Amino acid sequence: MDEITNKWLVIVNPKACLGKAEKDWPEIKQILIDEGFDFDAIVTEYPRHAIELVRDNITEKGYKKIISVGGDGTNNEIINGIFLQQRYASTEITMGVIPVGTGNDWVRTFDFPLDYRKIVKIIKAKQVFQHDIGKVTYFNDGDPKVRYFLNAAGTGLDEMVCKKTNMLKEKGKGGKLNYLLSVVTSLLRFKCTNLKIEINGESVFNDAILSLSLGNGRYNGGGMMMMPNAIPDDGMFDITAIRKLSLLKFIFNVTKVYDGSFVTKFKEVSVFRGEKVRITSNPPHKLLLETEGETLNNSPFDFEMLPKAINMVVKQNAIRKTHLDAKKQEQNGTHQGLLQWIMSKRK
Numbered sequence: 001m002d003e004i005t006n007k008w009l010v011i012v013n014p015k016a017c018l019g020k021a022e023k024d025w026p027e028i029k030q031i032l033i034d035e036g037f038d039f040d041a042i043v044t045e046y047p048r049h050a051i052e053l054v055r056d057n058i059t060e061k062g063y064k065k066i067i068s069v070g071g072d073g074t075n076n077e078i079i080n081g082i083f084l085q086q087r088y089a090s091t092e093i094t095m096g097v098i099p100v101g102t103g104n105d106w107v108r109t110f111d112f113p114l115d116y117r118k119i120v121k122i123i124k125a126k127q128v129f130q131h132d133i134g135k136v137t138y139f140n141d142g143d144p145k146v147r148y149f150l151n152a153a154g155t156g157l158d159e160m161v162c163k164k165t166n167m168l169k170e171k172g173k174g175g176k177l178n179y180l181l182s183v184v185t186s187l188l189r190f191k192c193t194n195l196k197i198e199i200n201g202e203s204v205f206n207d208a209i210l211s212l213s214l215g216n217g218r219y220n221g222g223g224m225m226m227m228p229n230a231i232p233d234d235g236m237f238d239i240t241a242i243r244k245l246s247l248l249k250f251i252f253n254v255t256k257v258y259d260g261s262f263v264t265k266f267k268e269v270s271v272f273r274g275e276k277v278r279i280t281s282n283p284p285h286k287l288l289l290e291t292e293g294e295t296l297n298n299s300p301f302d303f304e305m306l307p308k309a310i311n312m313v314v315k316q317n318a319i320r321k322t323h324l325d326a327k328k329q330e331q332n333g334t335h336q337g338l339l340q341w342i343m344s345k346r347k
Contacts, residue, residue: 004062008039008096011050011078013070021070021100024116028069028098031120039067050074054081058088065094067123071101073293075150079133082310083148090133090306096123096313102165103222105292106151109232110318122315129319130308131232132216137302138289149291150312152215152227155279155301156193157242160186161221162290180254183221187247194282195299197241199274210268211242214277214303218260218325228260229271231323235307236273243268277303 010032014022025043032039042057044050050070057063058081066082068075075097082093098119099107110129113119134149154162161182190210197205197212213226214237220226227238245268256262263269280300281287287299 008037008065008067009057009063010039010041010067012041012043013074014043016070016074016101024100028116031117035120035124050077051081054078055084058085064092067096069098069100072103072105075106076292079150080148090310094128094311105219106217108219109217110314123313126313127316128311129314131310131312133306133309135304135306138296140297147291147296151217151292152220153289153291154213155287155289156209157186157190157211158213159288159290160190163295192244193286196280198278199272200276204272205241209241210244214239224257225260233308235305236275237277237305239272241270275305
């Protein structure tokens, strides 16, 4: 417990992106060596292994700097390992990401490059961003459970698509085309569920939904801009609720989902913001939840934002660009009057 190290702890998920992480790890490792990193690397062996590795190695060896080599799911496990350990406050820990996943949604918000050497140089520069973290309480066989997430969570169709996509990955199939195929087949089968959304104790939505996304990152589902106004350090969740939507409407407007404009173009969409969010369903335990690829049982869900809870390494000027992008979306009308609503609640 008393051991302290200044090394980086590198967590490698060899299964990420259908085994691409395992194939590319020797190259990434050499780049880290070339750039002068002092690190210990551990390869995960099974699902949720990264949670245990991070928790135990921080507790026993005192790591304060962690690099994730994998996808959004790997990031999610590392975040949960950080919040499960009790040696350090999460604000004392710095995390860098080398994206080798299928979706890589978190890095899209910060406009990361694709080149590994450029990414390693970004981590070396240690431009840190005090990033909000989402916390959700859900129920597993009646017992309350807690999960933390860096980027986004979803329920309804979002969770069904996540489950289908994970099954395809297990069969060695991935990529954007297979993800879209999962969306289309899920649209044909999914039955809308009635849910109620409460923000900071006030009911704001009570209707049947097709899908709901919530988070502090702009992207979810492999590049879909589900929350175009999200700012990862404003202390609030962005919530996008989609009512019943026809398959044809989705197919003919799929580009609007990827550029975020669907939130104003589709009358079936409602957007909200808030620090504390409660989601209940009718029937009461009908909905499942996904957090960055991990399916969780079941509703009701209580979300709480932990503001500026961890130091994430991003490229220079990415913070300013993220804020400007959100401002631009606001000026384009995607807030739909939300800013006035939020400010009225703060008075």
